[in-house]
Amino acid sequence: MLKFFGDGGAFDINRGSTSAFYIVDKTLILIDTGYGVYEKILNLHLLDKVEKVEILITHTHGDHISSLASICDYLKFYNIMVRRVDYKIYYENSENLIKLLKLMLIDWADKIVFKPSQCKYVLQCLPQEHFENAYGYILNIAGKTIFYSGDAKHINETALSLLKQKKIDYFYQEVTLIENVQHTNIKELIDNIPSDLRSEVYCMHLNDKTASEVVKFGFNLVDIAF
Ligand SMILES: [Zn+2]
Ligand SMILES: [Zn+2]
Structure with missing residues (x-):
């Protein structure tokens, strides 16, 4: 279903930052915009196919938003020099994201950042235990119900x-395989998700070792776009 720019953890440059996308209704839906995502959007020519971009943010760690200001700058340029593409960003703590983007000289941030309840693809925005203001999403995209945990x-x-x-x-x-961090330990998945449901579960924010472990237990890896 969702395509991914990468499925790595915060520091795993080989797997790429965990950020996803999907194109439907001439709309590019982005879920997080970590390091490398700006370049990949251009290399995959994703803007050629759409009239809108809808960006959902789970939280403001660098591995989830470090491409965001570049994407905003580029879309402003694209709208002036190429053609019109509407773009909106959704994040529950929208006030802080506007401040952050304004510090990065996106001075029109208050016109493009909204609460997730205003996004037609969001069914629920779920607070997550991670660091401050982290959220997961239940989404309805192309008739499918999707849960995206974020961190x-x-x-x-x-x-x-x-x-x-x-x-x-x-x-x-x-x-993750590591215990006592702000991430979900693999044991919790094994203990709580019965074997017959594991075919619907896709794991992300991985390193190579975690990736081979999750597959052993019947979980899936995500679909990476090249
Ligand atoms: Zn992360
Ligand atoms: Zn995080």
Whole structure:
């Protein structure tokens, strides 16, 4: 379902930052915009195919938003020099994101940043235990229900309950092998997600070792776009 620019953790430059996209209704939906995402949007010619860009942000760690200011600058240029493409950014703590973008000289930030409740693809924005103001999303894209965890210390209970009720088509969950950090340990996935539901669960924010472990236990890796 979702395509990914990368599926790596915060420092894993070989796997690329965990950020996803999907094109539907002539709209490029971006979920997070970590390092390398700006370049990949251009290299994959994603703007050629769309009239709108909708950007959902899970939280403001650099590996999730470090391309955001460049994307805003480029879209401003694109609208003047190439053709019109509307773009909006959604984040629950919109006030702080506007301040941050204005410091990065995106002085029109208050006209492009909105709350996730204003995005037609968002069913629910779920607070996640990670650092401050981190969120996951339940989305409806192209008729499919998707959970996207963002970074989170635990599996979100609302999302897990929906998965068990067979109400989620694609469950994207961050996972790590290391214990006692602000990320979901693989043991929590193994203990809470029964084998018959693992085919719907896609793991992200990985390093190479974690990637080979999750596959051993019947979980999936995400679909990387090249
Ligand atoms: Zn991260
Ligand atoms: Zn984070």
